[in-house]
Amino acid sequence: MEMRCYRRLLSISYKEHITNEEVRRRIENAIGPHVDLLTIVRQRKLKWYGHTTRSSGLAKTIMQGVVNGGRRRGRQKKRWEDNIKEWTGLELRNTIRIAEDRKEWKAVVRRSPMRPDGSQT
Template structure:
């Protein structure tokens, strides 16, 4: 179950997972499988495959990704899903026993430097945070508002805003002040939202 405010889904945690993000990964994987005939057609140029992947598959995944709270587990899931997509593009299966790092190298050789999916998600979220911070609407009131009472004891669930200090290296208050200055925030977003080092599995 989700609630929508201005097109963004609120986060609901189920067994430690972000339901919206995990569901979107499943939907994207299903869309990828439905286009199997196209991916297997070597008569279709790689550039066309890339355009189709971005418009028909990745667009499903990225819808309203600004609303997600990313945990280490969901980040791993995003990286794994992206690798499945890249392997489809290049016609490489896991039976070929080619490492993920080699797949990335071949991707760079085939289509040049490419912004990975996790970085795209992070940049979209940081850009939206800056946009809301500079606005004066309901979204800003909700984002910066406080609720009376304290958080429960024990291990805390990660909150949406917890990602901001993680990715910027700043306190939330400092990030909020920086976001008020559009150009400075734009430069910070470009530096901060870099995907973590990935395994070569």
């Protein structure tokens, strides 16, 4: 969706064979340095995870709860926990312990890879 919006802003037709990297370069020239949409989503998701882990509400109960039964056949859908483990590089029990300390969790969010290729922004 982000690339579609960029291409529309730059009036690039879908028929033109212009790479995403070229589109990103043109956008950066037009508006200056910016943060990718996916990066913003990941940061907010990690921050919200830390926030709910420190709380004692229904969101924490739902997020850390266990449902009886198995999962369906086929490729499994990603869960919140899968994203948190992937982005932080930590096991779930460690993330819960770290998230209890707000300053420590902020440091984890800051140093976690924010782009799909693992590089920082």
